[in-house]
Amino acid sequence: MIESSTKCVSSEKKKTIGDQQDRSRVAQWSVPQIQALLDLPFPDLIHQAQSIHRQYHDANAVQLSTLISVKTGGCPEDCGYCPQAARYHTGVENQDMLSLDTIMAAAQTAKAEGATRFCMGAAWRGPKQRDIDRMTEIIEAVKDLGLETCATLGILKPGQAEQLKQAGLDYYNHNLDTSPEFYGEVITTRDYQDRLDTLEEVRRAGINVCCGGIVGMGESRLARAGLIAQLANLDPYPESVPINYLVQVEGTPLYGTEALDSFEFVRTIAAARITMPKAMVRLSAGRRQMAETMQALCFLAGANSIFYGDKLLTTGNPETDSDKALFEKLGLRTL
């Protein structure tokens, strides 16, 4: 499945690569295969990713999602990157669940700014039944605005995904974060299998899966290959794949981690695009730290979705005006 590192790819060859990727829903990607992709000379890797991208997507269009934190801080988990974990002193103020009116006002603003998907995050280990009841009311109201809905609420118990589906939830986000081997370096309060089980619940309920990871946490290239392999080998692979660049927040254990080279981030985007050709690959956290040129490289590598709006859950995101200016410079349209 790995293209030669030195030859140009003919159109016939491109078709073959595309056909192979299309079958990746049943074929397995091995970690060495993905590592070989990540090891390609940069121009060959970008060429391959862009070739596949053009077979499956409009290469000049980007989808916009807006993310809001509907319940902030005080989380009992210990994710080493997260300023919302109660055990880390990061200055994030706890915020109980927002009112329906507040969330609806944010959704209306997001829609007016051009977002097509409204993502709602809550800092829970997992939702209680009363949280599900409130979320179903919110999901129904946001759907009525004509926006796609996405929620990230933590670990789901059996039956909860079905309730969210009945309310009209389009996507559930639950990231694998990193490779199974590196995972224990970052999180100890929930297992990798817990995450896979929640993804299974989401799939079974018929909700689209949004699942990705974070790079720049001190992991090796092998670990990044391991993450992409896990994602690509989900059957089927996620419809939406957010790739986050660690935002280092003072007070979290990962603060002070050696910064990942920008090109490694772009390589990870390219590997996600090649192995999950139909997925929307989302440039997620960390965009504020990226130069415009790096963001442009990410689009060339196959990213075709961004979080839009000046704040992610608790960390900064580029201003919408600067995103509009960048899109203008690059000639990108929004989906």
Ligand code: SF4
């Ligand atoms: S990433 Fe989610 S589960 Fe982990 S500490 Fe933060 S809010 Fe809690």
